[in-house]
Amino acid sequence: MTVSLIVEQLLNGLQFGFMLFLMAAGLTLIFGVMGLINLAHGSFYMIGAFACAAVAAATGSYWVGLAASLAAAAAAGALVEVAVIRRLYRRDHLDQVLATFALILVFSEGTRWVFGSFPLYLTVPDFLSGPVALPGGIDYPLFRFAIILIGLVIAGGLFLLIARTRLGIRIRAGESDREMIAALGVDIRKLYTTVFAIGAALAGLAGALVGTIQSVQVGMGEPVLILAFVVIIIGGLGSIVGALVSAILVGLADTLGRFLLPVAFDTFMDSSTANNVGSALASMLIYILMALVLFLRPTGLFGTRAH
C-alpha cells in the first residue's frame, strides 16, 4: 500500500463527498424551509443526468449538456412543486413520504418510457480528460479533480447566496418563521417554488457530473438519495454547513472504509474471510455512523431543533 494510493482514495472520497453535498444541500434546504421530506429528490439527479446525456449527444457539446441538466432538473422541480408538492407542506410526514415515493415511480417509469432501459454514456470533454499530475508524483483523473473544484465553487456560491443575497435572507427567514415573512409581504409560494427548483437543479447537476464518470440509467438516483438522507440526518436537518461537513465525512468514510477495512482485517484473518467481513462492514459503515450520531446526538451534528 503506497502513499499515492491513499491520496487517490482520499481524493475519491472528497469527490464523492462533494457530489453528496450537491444532493444533500437541496434536500436539507427543502426540509429546513418547507418542512418537507422529499423522497423524489433522487429523480432530479436522474433527470439531470439524462438531460445532459441527451443534449450533449444532440449538440456535441458537454457544456451545453451540463447547462441543460441544470435547466431540466430545475424545470421538473418547479413543475412538481406547483402540481403536487405544494399540497403536501401542511400534511404529516407520512403523507409526504408516500406521495414522494409515488413520484419516484412516475419519474423513473416516465424516463424509462422516453429513453428506454439501456444506460446512456457521457464522454468527458477533451480538455478535461486524461490525468493531472499532483505534487508528489501522483496521477489523478483530471475530470474527477474538476468535480471536486466544481463542488467547492458551488458550495461557496451557495453559502454566498444564503448569507449575502435578498433571496438568501428570505430563505433564512422562511426557515425561522414562515407566517411572519408572509405577513411582511414576501410571496411565500414563489419563494417555496424557487427553493425547490434550486434544490432540484443542484441534484440535476450532481447527476450529470456523476453520470459522466459512471453511466446514466433509470434508478441511478435512489442509492444516492438514501446516502443524501444519511448526510442530512448526520449533519442536522436544515443545516447547510452540517450538510457540507457530513457529506465530506460520509464520502470519506465510505470510500476509505471500502478500501481500508478489508486490508485491516487481513492483518488478523485469512484473506478471503477478511475480504468478506471487510467489504460487508464497509458497505454498512455509514449507516452505522448515522445510527451512532443519532444515538449520541439525536438532532445531528449541527442540528439545533428537533422536528
Next chain:
Amino acid sequence: MMTREAAISLLIAAGLLAAPLLGNAFDEPFVITLATKVAILGLAGTGLNIALGYGGMVSLGHAAFFGLGGYVAGILASHALNYEPLFTAPLLVEGTTQMLIIWPVAIVVSGVAALVIGALSLRTTGVFFIMITLAFAQMVYYFAISWPAYGGEDGLSIYIRNEFPGLNTLNPLHFFAICYVLLILAIGLSFLLSQSRFGLALNGARQNAQRLATVGISPFRVKLTAFVISGMMAGLAGALYADLNRFVSPSMLSWHTSGEIMVFVILGGTRRLFGPTAGAALYIVLENTLGDVSEHWLLLLGALLVALVLFARGGVIGILAGQPRHA
C-alpha cells in the same frame, strides 16, 4: 348492529377466500397465486399497521424484518437440503424444511431484530425515526448483498417448498389456505390488541406520550412492544413470501419493499383491521390489470397513488366506510 367497516371487512375476508376457489374452479391457477400474494403481503401490512397505525411509528424499515423472515426460511431450507448443519458447536443445529419450525424461528429472529432496531430508533421521533429505521434496514440490505455465504446479491433458491404436516404445500390451494389462516389470525390478534389495555396505552402513546407517562405507563416500553410485535408479523410474512416464490434475495430487504408495505397500509387505510389487506389486494390487482394496459404501468400506479394521497385520505376503507373512527 354491524358497523359499515365490519361489513366491509367481512366482504374483504370473504372475497379473498372466494378468489382462489373460483380460480381453481375455472382453472386459472394464476389467480390462486395472486390471492396468496395478497394474503402474505396483507399479513406484512397488518404487522406494519400495528407500528404505523396504532403506534404512530412511521417505520420505513420494515423490509428488514420481512427480509429476515425470508432469509430464515431460505437458510434453514438450504441447510436441510444440503445436509449441512447450521452450527456444530456449541450444539448441533441442523436445517429444516418444516414450516412449523421455520415460522417460530423467523418470528424470533425478526422479533429480536425489531427489539434492537426499535430500542435504538425510539430514542428519536418524527423524520429522524423514519430515517433511522430506513438506515437500519439499509444496513441489513447491504449486509445481505455483500455477504457471499447465502448467495449475496444473487439470492438463495428454495428448491422445494417447505412442508406443513397434513397438507401438500406444493398444491397452490393448500398453500393459500395456510397463508389465509395466518392472515386472519394476525388480524384477529390486532383486534384483540387494539381492544386490550395495551392497545389503549398504545393509542395514548401515539396521541400524547407525555400524558401517558404521567399516569405511570412508560410510552417507550409500550411503543417498543408494539414495534416488536409488528416486526414479528412482518418476519412471518417474509418466511411465507420466500416459500411462495421459492426464492429469497436482497430485494426483499430493499427500501422499495419497505415503501410498498407502507403503501399497502395507507392505500387500505391506517388503523383499520382489514386496511392493509385491502391495500395489498388493490395494489396487486392494479399491478396486474395496469400491466396489461401498458408496460409502463408503474407510471399509472404512481400517478394514482399521488392522487390518492392528495385527495382521498383515509384509504380505501376510509372512503367506503366513511367517517374515520375518532382518532
